[in-house]
Amino acid sequence: MKNFKESSTSNPLSNFVNCIVFISCLIFGIYIILSLALVPNALLLWQYHSANSVHNSSSTIITSLEHIAFGIAASDKSWSRRKEYVRLWWRPEVMKGCVFLEQMPPISENDRVSLPPICISADTSRFKYTNKYGRRSAIRVARVVSETVALMNNNSDVRWFVFGDDDTVFFPDNLVKTLQKYDHGLWYYIGTNSEYFETNKGNSFEMAFGGAGFAISSPLAKVLGKVLDSCLIRYHGVYGSDARIHICLAELGVSLTHEPGFHQMDMKGNIFGLLTAHPIRPLISLHHIDKLYPIFPNMRSLEALIQLVKAAKADPERILQQTVCYDQLSSTFSVSWGYAIQQWRWNALLRDIIRAQETYIPWNKNENYDVDTQRYDPNPCKRPDVFFFDSVSSNRDGTTSIYKKADRNCTKNKNKIDVIRVSSKKLDLNAKQMQAPRRQCCDVLQSSSSARSSVIDIGIRECGAEELIQMKLQE
Template sequence: MKTQTLIKLILVCSSFFTISICVSVLILAKTKVVELSYSPQVSQSDPTTVDHLVFGIASTGNSWFRRKQYIKLWWNSIPNKTMRGCVFVDTLPHGEKANNDASLPPLCVSQDTSKFLYTHKGGLRSAIRLTRIVKEIVAFNHSRVRWYVFGDDDTIFFPHNLLKTLSKYDHRLWYYVGSTSEIYDATQVFGFGMAFGGGGFAISSSLAQVLAKVLDSCIQRYPYLYGSDARVYSCITELGVGLTHEPGFHQVDLRGNIFGLLASHPLTPLLSLHHPDHTDPIFPNMPTKKSLQHLFEAVHVDSERILQQSVCYEKRLSWTISVSWGYSVQVFQNNMVLPEVLRVEKTFRQWLPGNVFKGIYNFNTREYHREPCKRPTVFYLDEVSSAKYGSISSYKRHFQNCSYNSSMSKLEVIKVVTDELHYDSKQTRRRQCCDVLPSNAGKLMEIAIRECNYEELIFMN
């Protein structure tokens, strides 16, 4: 505050206020000036781009050779953009250099953590090293950072969707964004307020700067915790910040076939997938890496729409049709109400065998029928391409040794036409509608996905 202004305010106070009120006014005036002098120069209205993100990826020298194939899927996947970040390892892999491949982030050797106490009997001491990724990545002092994003070397991110989601939040405020496990047992043990590290999580730069300063002292109070994500969560909790839940982050604490999870994705952008080594390939008759590459063919065409579920009804045949765009189409040969279709089919197994709680999930489920012929007929993504105003994708029927009625026995391909999906990230999402179009032959069904009309309901007439 300028001296002349202060003098004028003191003179006014001496004429009209008591001394105590005058002092309060002066303190308030001075405080206001100080707050303004430290206000951020970046406007929240400026769009968040990939240049504002920095990734900290947890890995080891031993796992890097087999896990880097997953990072290659998404690193630098946004055209004409170079992503920033580092893969933290305990030692450099034999024959590997820190910066030898532009399609991958550089490798960084973590600092020594021998001074930290670690007492958890069932865990690995590396949890301390991985916790400190937060501190070490902040210390690199990258410019113009808005968000630090953390994950494992087998976490598959979807960067465009990640940007769209984080742009909802003001990076100048303290945010801790992520999601929990799919299974109740793990969430109950580690906490419903903890972002699971395999699914990935994001910390606003303003919070990360403060967290980095207090992290080492905080770690010392939690030698008994299992993982790095539990320590990060505990330290953020000590700063008084809670989890901002985004269900698009997927820990995937599941085994086997995760078709049910992907085919009934929440009404939110797909942000990450985890544990590809512990689940079946997501497309049949493909190895894991190729099946993920196949999914990314659709991601590159319309990232925001990937796995978004639309449901429509073929009234003439009384079929219920569920489209998980870019992945699959399911045809139920009966009428199903929408809430039942949206339930996650339990095609997968629980993460660990054990008591009944290990088979309870944090979402609505429906049983996977033991008889294949009583399950929906599944059509998997075959081809996808951009069109003038959107996309065209085709899905081929997956073989099921069943006897169908004449209409289903003929159907081999489903073609889906859409416009490009552009959601305002700050608006509440609404599920899109779809229509079964008149087809030229019994082998082909054509479906158009569109925005629902203002008062339109999705139901069987």
């Protein structure tokens, strides 16, 4: 005992260490007890931070076509004809999605490799439909949303769900560019209204029209897919499919994010005036192709679309972008790239040029359109000369597009110009330019002429910091 006491009392450092160890164990034990008591909150906090860290890491990867799933609504009656519109824009090597039909159609080998897969819509007979002006197929089309989401349930790469009709022509590169502006981890419902005021008034100015197409971010689409059927039950008296989707999203507290690059085209006839005054936003979609005149003269509708898509492939973001310039000879040029150029033989006011000409026919008589338009003069001698897109070539320096003069019925027209040649760099808008777009400028360059023809050269470029798009006043 003596030795023990001597050893224990002679080592105060050992006693101090033992005391520290005891206190540490006590504190650790209390921490464990408190942690167990707070496990649910701790788990929720961990899940929150984990979800955010996964989203933040995935957000560093720029959205591409591989991140989009398409749901295309079609019918047995229309698909055999309209599938050619879908074939124009579908890229089977990178796109995912489905065309929804009532039953499986005949599928050729060409269809199998160049069109989306066919999905058969689920039976909707259990749902009531009481709108006497519409068709109950609106229920089946609305459920394309939930069925597409279910189809992609195991695909974690999907950031956006995009929906449209079989006569919706998408411009995929511009769709991607537009969606890159938005955080796919948030709840977004993106699309456009009808051009027809009364249609918007009757539905909602916050409703995206399904023919123009609309996009829903993945987290919102997954929630919508779970609750959509309950909305279909409650809103059996609503007219269309897009109205059902809109009201269900409204119940979730989500409103529409407007993107003017989507186009419903609720009109008939010639849409020249609308296309030549396109908003300063990338062209995303065109709809109602069957109801419209061919957008290029002396072509069928499909041929005309192929012509437009040819230009879009060369410079997707520039397609239909309107540029206005004035030359020294008091002429005014409006270049709607990849589509048409208009030449006024006088100094035309910019405010008039950027307004859409009323070349179309109203869907119904006496309709009011929610579009900034101006009267289309019936006298061809009072209208500008029109040159339509013919061809395009590309190289390292940019693109050269050719526009040829259209036939005119004005016998007083002495304009000798037959061809306009436009040079430009490929348009690649950065994030800031997408958020705050600005119209580009152009210059009328030196022209070449001969006894048989005359050519004008126009160069498109970015405007200077303080540059105005203004007419050249003669001294």
